[in-house]
Amino acid sequence: MKNHIYKMLIIVFSAGILFSCEDFLEAVPNKGIATADTLEDLEAILNNVGVFNRTPGIQNVAADDYYLTDAGWISLGRNMTQRAYTRELEHVFEDEALPSVWTWPYEQVFYANVCLERLHEIIPVSEEQIQKKRQLTGWSKFVRAFSIYHLAQTFAEQYQQSEAGSLRGLPLPRVPDVNNYEEVATLEETYDFILSDLAEALVDLPATVKYKSQPNKTAAHALLARVYLGMGEFSLATKHSEEALKMHDQLLDFNVLQRTALFPIPLVNEEVIYHAVSLSLWGFERNQEVRIDSVLYQSYDENDLRRQFYFIQRPSGAINYRGSFSGDAELFTGLTVGELYLIRAECRARIGDAQGAMEDLNRLLLSRFATGEFKVLTIQNETDMLELVLRERRKELVFRGMRWADIKRGAALDVKLYREVNGEAFRFNSQDYAFPIPVEEFIHR
Known part of the structure; x- marks a missing residue:
């Protein structure tokens, strides 16, 4: 056929x-x-x-870096986006x-x-x-x-x-x-x-x-x-991350960012390798009812400048994301030097090179912490290095469109794919993280 x-x-x-x-x-x-x-x-x-x-922006909607209030869920105003939030994948494009x-x-x-x-x-x-x-x-x-x-x-x-x-x-x-x-x-x-x-x-x-x-x-x-x-x-991911870093290894020093700016991370800054942003889904990226998960927010050290520049705390206490590398409210999904260090760190940790993984994390985090406040990481337990890398990966790449892929490949820690809307609980238990091809009769070959 x-x-x-x-x-x-x-x-x-x-x-x-x-x-x-x-x-x-x-x-x-x-x-x-x-x-x-x-x-x-x-x-x-x-x-x-x-x-x-x-x-595509739908991976951000389905991931777990945030939650919506009931009013926020209603404000999505579109069944596709609402169902992506509750992860009703089978019916998402009905x-x-x-x-x-x-x-x-x-x-x-x-x-x-x-x-x-x-x-x-x-x-x-x-x-x-x-x-x-x-x-x-x-x-x-x-x-x-x-x-x-x-x-x-x-x-x-x-x-x-x-x-x-x-x-x-x-x-x-x-x-x-x-x-x-x-x-x-x-x-x-x-x-x-x-x-x-x-x-x-x-x-x-x-x-x-x-x-x-x-x-x-x-x-x-x-x-x-x-x-x-x-x-x-x-091994191949390590090879290509290393080749890329030989050509471009400049990280953005968060200490030079303007603390009072609404969007403090400038467009196409020195760390960006390739610029891209996600498609907007009914203003999802600008919606103040899109609240950052409190556990994620608290995972940033007080001296980690990403806590200040990635997020904004409203007078109500709600925490919203603002730290995109796009320079505005659009969600950056391009390629950066920071991601490369995390790729190489993860690969090194997985093949037993804990020292190399630690060096990559130190290189990245030194540019993210307030001057003089970063405590250089040392190896305490080699078996814990991968877990540390994956936690830092989540904190660095929040709202980059990568979290869904990390959940999908089993590289996300402490994942709780649970939503609650208007008192109704939605639990995603499927091991199939693929959205259906959006033409029903053509799913099969």
């Missing part, structure tokens, strides 16, 4: 081209996507941060067949495929054009991998090497032909696709870029490190 998921995407893509083309290609206003055939045209497509530098958390990443894949097809047809006539074509080819493959990776975190099961060949993955469009139907790939094929794109992107991407919304070699290594960590390939 033809894959009807992709058939539905045809409708989405076709409609999307009709209603968004003018804004999407505003950098080349006299051309539509059908006639974008120069390197400059294709670069303008890829440079649209409003399209490419966004990730009232919305094609939610943005599914269609938006596939639109990114579609436009990346457009660029790759057009790039293949362009014959460069100068060394400058040769290098530009290489960069745009790597860029297209990176954003395609970035999109598929986030779709996999949302809609596919946890990767297990022994089972990946039999588990359901995702449709993997390789060409922009909307009449080309893609079967749903296995999970193994899905991850192979991501890794292949990133390996090829790594060859073509430049070492440096003008804007952090554009990927470079460091970003490709950083994303490979994140992907391999999620796959349980700790």
Whole structure:
């Protein structure tokens, strides 16, 4: 049977081209996507941060870094978001067949495929054009991998090497032909696709870029490190985190941040490797009824500046999140040096290198604590090092869209997937952390 998921995407893509083309290609206003055939045209497509530098936001809603008041749950105003909060995954998309958390990443894949097809047809006539074509080819493959990776975190099961060949993955469009139907790939094929794109992107991407919304070699290594960590390939995750840190290892010193600023962490600061934010879900990220879990808040030391800059305490005593690396209320989901240190620390802890893991944590935390107040960590018990790393990972990456993936892969500690709304308790007991593909009759191949 033809894959009807992709058939539905045809409708989405076709409609999307009709209603968004003018804004999407505003950098080349006299051309539509059908006639974008120069390197400059294709670069303008890829440079649209409003399209490419966004990730699904539903993982943050389903994770456990916060809770909602009853009034806050009502204010979500949308069954999809409300059900994601209570983790009713089976029914989460009942009232919305094609939610943005599914269609938006596939639109990114579609436009990346457009660029790759057009790039293949362009014959460069100068060394400058040769290098530009290489960069745009790597860029297209990176954003395609970035999109598929986030779709996999949302809609596919946890990767297990022994089972990946039999588990359901995702449709993997390789060409922009909307009449080309893609079967749903296995999970193994899905991850192979991501890794292949990133390996090829790594060859073509430049070492440096003008804007952090554009990927470079460091970003490709950083994303490979994140992907391999999620796959349980700790040696490869270590390798790519180290390669990325060789290229860029500058951490943001929280001591220089403005304490009185509403959003104290500046946009595209020196620690950011690749900029991205999550799609907004009915103002979830701006809702003051989204309250930080008190146990999480209390886990930060008094001298840990993340306690001040990640959170704001209201006169009512409610604690809200404000510490995004986006420089505003949008939730940052990109790649940072801090995450790389945590990836390498976790991998080192898992393979028995407690000393190396401790050094990585010390390097990160020194930049997070008030000057002169950080007490350097020493190894007390090697068996406790992994637990320490995972606790610091949660505190550093709060509201980054990573918590759901960490719960999913079993790397989250003390998880209590429990919600209460209007006196009704919701307990999530399933071991399947995959959201259903949002077209009921097309779940199976």
